[in-house]
Amino acid sequence: MTRVEALVAAVAYMIVTMLLLAGILARELFSFSIWGVEKMAVFAAIYAAFLGLALASASNSHLRPQFTDGWWPERWRPAVARLGDLLSALLFLWLGVLAARYVIDTHANDARSMVIYWPLWAIQIVIPYACFSSALRHLAFALEPALKPAPDIQG
Amino acid sequence: MTAVFLFLLVFALLVLRQSVILILIVAAAYVHFFYGDAELTYLIDDIWTAVNRDVLLAVPMFILAGSIMTRGSISRRLIDIVRELTQWLPGGLAVATILSCAVFAAISGSSPVTLLAVGSILYPALLEHGYDKKFALGALASAGTLGIVIPPSIPLIFYAIVTENSISDLFLAGIIPGLILTFVLSLYSLIVNRHIAPIPFDVTTLAAALRNGIFAMLAPIILLGGIYSGYFSATEAAGVAVGYALIIELLIYRALKPADLFDLCVETARLLGTILPILAVASSINILLTVEQVPQNFAAWMSTVVSSKLAFLIVLNLFLLLVGCLIDIVSAILMLAPILLPVAAAYGINPIHFGIIMVVNLEIGYITPPIGLNLIVAMTAFKEKFLLICRSVLPFIALMIFVLILVVWVPGLSLVLLDG
Amino acid sequence: ADPIELKYATVAPEKTPWGAHFLDRVAAAETAADGSLKVNMFFSSQLGDEPTVVNQVVRGRIDIAGQSNTATALVVPEFSLLAAPFLFRDAAQSDCVFDNHVKDIFGPLLEAKGLILLSYMEVGYPSIYSKTPVATAEDLKDLKIRVAPSKPYPLYFNAAGAAALPLAGSDSVPAIKTGRVNALHTSTVFGLAVGYHKLGSNVTYLPSHHDIGTVVMSKKTWDKLTPEQREAVSVMGEEVNALRKSIRDTQVALLAKAENEDGATVFRPQGEDLEGFRVFAEQAQQELVASIGESAVPIWARIQDAVKACGG
């Protein structure tokens, strides 16, 4: 799962780069505008960022305030950590359900994107996906804490 | 009562080890439910609106470009040139450090990246040539912050996005304050280190550095030149930066392997995955505040309490310096800019100038404890004590506050390049 | 009982003919509703740009919007056919079509997508704000021109040999300042009010596209109202003639001011010069219909019939 998400995110950024460059070259060298390149690039970047959200859950890189960790008695801490992951899984699940309802609405309204008139649900669907994918990761960490990577240093 | 319960909810989530994103989202959902339309899918609607913006493309692209140039060899080659040009001065390596940060800042939008890229090469060199450790740490941590005033700048992009101002105007406005900061820090470094013996000038090594670094030197020129001669927008420039860095590092310098590129893309996606939800929640709450007319009322209230522009500017700057000590710059801009800008506008402050004031203030926050990102990065990268690093930046903080006062006092420093 | 509160959003600033019109109509509707409706106005994109607002009106999050052709066409793409280049012979003809046929053709289409069409709304004729003079169609060939991000505009200018760059309104000023484009194309009233003629001092008032927008209410909101309240809300769709007159007077006044006080050069192509601009319209119209797809063909036929009925 991580491999596939990472691959799609990386490909999405390369697509963004190529679209932006193609747009500039077409305009400056051949003086015509490629219809909607920036919009397509935005959609690719949205895919990358929400897959990035799932990847950050998988690698335990989300910012988390840690000053309260020490408030728990030493012997409870592993259990609290698992409880925390279970709660995160439930919250992401809840968010995923909200997002899915939203995307279903978008589909029912047949909402279209500015400029290129693409159906928006096809882009928005990455939001519930990222939430459900993150929920699964946290559930796995709750069931099997050994799977959880050490937190990243944010930079 | 509902407010008290919100506080308890956030507290409970903190104790139960939830991430910032989830805490913010739950808090926003709570606010939507009790103060908004009670329809929680609107939260998703706001998240979608926040991320579906053309200008947002600039953020991942500039981050990716900066990391490609750092992982590859462009940053090292740039630093070599600056070093060859300045190290024959007494205290020259110290000046080389500040200028390298400034030059690197012109291709990177982030402060910690600037600090790491320059520090990994020049920190050992400084120690080797007899510079004081405390000075070396202070210079790197402080000059590392130049990355966010000298364009391109991620925090300025976010400011432009949340206040609906032009990115290219903000970039332009950052140039002179950035150059003044560079000049002041360089001058200080030269004076403090004037007793340190220079490294003899050598034409052949300089020529070699120039030859090796020609494509690297072109990077900042193409980027900023392209924006201001009209070949591309600031957003497109970010794409050009990635494209140029890729061509140079993959094909000409051959300092980057496709596998590295894959890693860098994934790192960028992960970073965006941690920043974008914060942007989304901040804009969702801002929309709610607008509907409830909170910023307008706050501006009106403020003008009854603080009557003069000068008094307002003093209060504002003290507040922002305090904020800079406590939270990171992107979150501070996302949450505060939309609320503070209408207030500032009521006192007749230009929105572009206000953006620069905010960013220079919060820039100082990068090197103030307890939460100073560059302090933490320097501590980890150079393996030094946090306290030593905090002490090392003190003279630099004083200099930066001096420049801040200049920037606040003379709006022309930010705005003069915009007219015409 | 407490009045029902409604949110009304528009990108137009308060101090424009549109802002004045919306405020006037809102006051009339509140009076007609006898205190059972309260409308909160949000001007100048306070609740977001047009695509955001129109999607939220469909969802029922915002209740009413005063919006452009471009925004309306996001919900019903065929609406952009009304902005087809040189669709009408003159203003009298387009007024006749808008007054008598727009609601019949587009009311049901919009309702099927969740919007109640309260009225159409005059936006007026656009102008070109250029660094170089645009007196005849020949001059278009040198232009890199910003156009609104909706098909009728780039199709026309590309057909005429210019390079059209579709950009959101907020990107227009930076684009001409940096030289990414050398001309801007936008509404005459809006462009002159915000001073585009200081960026491109050659102003060509070209009646190529007669732009109209819409005032729409969310069907979700509409369905919740009593018959009396619906009647009151419909008052917001009245007085389109007053707005029309106000926009046209403002166009004339602002063009004169730009010419006489601000040192702009104003071109108003007439006769043969104007016909020269019309040459490219046919091709662009066909491309426009084709770009929307099959569904546009019968609508285009109805619009053509309406034009004929109005003396075309």
Ligand code: NA
């Ligand atoms: Na920078």
Ligand code: NA
């Ligand atoms: Na700080």
